[in-house]
Every structure is written in C-alpha cells, then in structure tokens.
C-alpha cells in the first residue's frame with residue numbers, strides 16, 4: 030500500500046510556482062493496479078518519484094507499507110564504469126538476492142550478449158533501458174512503478190520477452206503507471222486517476238477517468 034496524506038509539492042520556475050500536488054490524499058491498494066492520466070509537464074515523473082521515495086514532498090506524509098520498485102528506467106545506483114554483470118551482482122547484494130541468479134536472469138532477459146560484460150557507461154540509451162528493465166524484473170516487488178516517459182527500447186524481441194514476464198508478474202503484483210494517454214494504461218490497469226489542479230481524482234474504471242481527461246483536453 031502507498032498512502033499520500035495531505036501531500037503538497039511545487040517547484041519555483043523562476044517566475045511562478047508550479048504546483049504538482051496541493052494537499053492531496055489518496056491510497057494505492059495492493060491488487061488494484063492504477064493508471065494515472067495527466068498531460069505532459071504536469072508532474073507525472075515527480076509523482077512517481079515521490080511514490081518511489083526518490084523525491085520528498087514539501088508538506089504532508091507518504092506512507093509505504095509494501096515492497097515498492099524504483100521507477101522503470103531509473104538508472105540511479107547503476108555505476109557507469111562497471112559492467113552490467115558487476116552492477117547486477119552488486120544490486121543483488123543490496124536487495125539480499127543471490128548474485129548468481131540475478132546475473133543469469135538479467136543476462137538472459139536483456140540479451141545484450143558480449144556487451145553485458147562491458148561498462149554500462151558505453152551503452153546506448155536503448156541498451157541501458159533493456160538492462161534497467163531486466164533489473165526491475167529480476168527483483169520481487171509488490172508494487173511496480175512505471176513512468177511512460179522512461180527511456181524506451183525499440184528492440185521487438187526484448188519488448189516481447191520483457192512484456193510477457195511483466196504481465197506474468199502482474200498477476201500477483203500491482204502496478205502504477207503514469208501516462209498522458211489512456212491507451213498505454215489499458216493493457217495493465219482497470220482503475221484510473223486523473224492528476225488535475227494539484228489533486229489526484231480517483232475513478233473505479235479507466236473509462237470514467239478517460240471521460241474527465243478527454244473533456245479537460247477539449248476545453249483546454
């Protein structure tokens with residue numbers, strides 16, 4: 030479970046205050062995968078980073094009572110001068126996992142072949158995305174956090190393999206996805222929310238959330 034209690038977050042742009050959340054309260058329950066719809070630049074990444082504990086709220090409390098993933102695509106903690114093999118084994122130790130298992134799993138999922146034994150700092154954006162996704166899948170979480178703005182990979186074979194593993198995982202785990210378009214959420218989420226005027230407005234179905242989101246887009 031993730032609970033936001035009266036959480037406020039804003040940034041000073043130099044000219045005005047950009048409000049992301051304004052005393053917002055909501056919960057993400059285990060077993061209820063949630064899609065959050067918000068236009069570009071309104072705070073999707075900030076929201077997912079706060080759920081992950083990477084960013085602090087200005088005010089209010091964020092309670093985390095489950096194993097919550099880092100956001101998909103997050104590369105913090107991965108050391109560029111180390112190989113994927115070395116990074117995978119190091120991260121296994123941080124999470125109390127068997128390094129042999131983590132290395133073998135990531136090696137198989139990301140399919141980087143000999144590049145797996147080269148420094149991650151030399152990888153292309155797509156290769157880094159594959160490695161980061163494989164790490165996320167190798168670790169067990171109750172709630173997976175996905176930001177549509179993550180670095181994506183266009184490798185079809187990888188996307189098929191990783192997508193299949195993620196769907197299997199989500200039979201027992203929960204996902205939170207932030208996106209600016211409903212079609213991204215349809216595959217994984219039933220309930221949805223819209224980020225609007227500093228509040229997260231929750232709906233039981235994606236259809237209902239889409240209605241408000243589309244209405245707002247038309248009247249904008």
Ligand SMILES: Nc1ncnc2c1ncn2[C@@H]1O[C@H](COP(=O)(O)OP(=O)(O)OP(=O)(O)O)[C@@H](O)[C@H]1O
Pocket residue numbers: 040041042047067068069070071072073074075076178209
């Ligand atoms: N550290 C920061 N300092 C100042 N402003 C910031 C900071 N981080 C984000 N912002 C601003 O807050 C707003 C929301 O940023 P955020 O990246 O969370 O939005 P987003 O919805 O994920 O955007 P996109 O869809 O373009 O990825 C933007 O206007 C951004 O410029």
